[in-house]
Amino acid sequence: MGKTASGAKGESETPPLPEVGPTSVGITRRGVVVGAASVVALIAVGGIGKALTGEARLLRPPGGQHARLFDGSCIKCDRCRSVCPTGVIDVAHVEDGLIHARTPKMDFRKGSCNFCDGAFRCAQNCPTQALTFGFDPTIDKLGMAVVDSDECLLYRSGSGMCSKQCITACTYGALSLDEGGRLVVDEDRCNGCGACEHDCPSSSYVSYTGSGRRGINIEAWEGNAS
Secondary structure, three states: OOOOOOOOOOOOOOOOOOOOOOOOOOOOHHHHHHHHHHHHHHHHHHHHHHHHHOOOOOOOOOOOOOHHHHHHHOOOOOHHHHHOOOOOEEEOOHHHOHHHOOOEEEOOOOOOOOHHHHOOHHHHOOOOOOOOOOOOOOOOOOOEEEEOOOOOHHHHOOHHHOOOHHHHHOOOOOEEEOOOOOEEEOOOOOOOOOHHHHHOHHHOOOOOOOOOOOOEEEEOOHHHOO
C-alpha cells in the first residue's frame, strides 16, 4: 500500500492489510449447494427470519460480545481470523444465517482461545472496532461451558473411561468433579475459552455417538445477548 491519495509530505502510510494465509476459506460449489439447501430448510421450518439470522447465536471472538455493536460494525474483512495464533476463529456460513455469513465465529473443534496472553490480536487488527478492547477473561465470557450428559464419558462410562482432559485443560479452575465423579462447571470462573471442548475425547472413534456434540460444549451465554 502506498501513501494516502493526497500524497502530502509527512503523512503516514496506510498500514497494509495482513496477508491471509493458506487457511483461507474459499467458496466451493459444494459449500454453495449445502448453504442453499440449509437456507431452504430454514425458510421451510421457521420462515425468512431464521434464514436471515440463523437458529442459534454465534460465539464471537473477544470483544465481539455486544451483538448489536458487532453486527453493525463487522465488514467481514477476515483480518481477525487471519492473525489468530490458535486457529480458533472461523467464519460463519450461510446456514448460520444470511446476514452472518462470512463474519467471524469461534470454532472450538479447531482450537481454543488463549486471549493472546492479553494482546488480543484479533481486536488489534479489527479496522472498525467490531471487536473492542477491554475484554477481561476473569470477568467477561465468550460463552459458557455446558456438560452434555449423553456424551460425557464421565456420565456414560464412569471415570475409568476418561482421563479428564477437560479439567486439565481449564486454566481458570472452572471444572471439577462432584461426589459422584461427574463433571460440573463453575459458571463464575468459566469464560468460554473453549479449551475443555477442544480437548474433550468424547468424539473420538471409540466413543463417537454421531450427535456432533462433545461431552462439554461452549454455548452462547445469556449475558452476551444484548
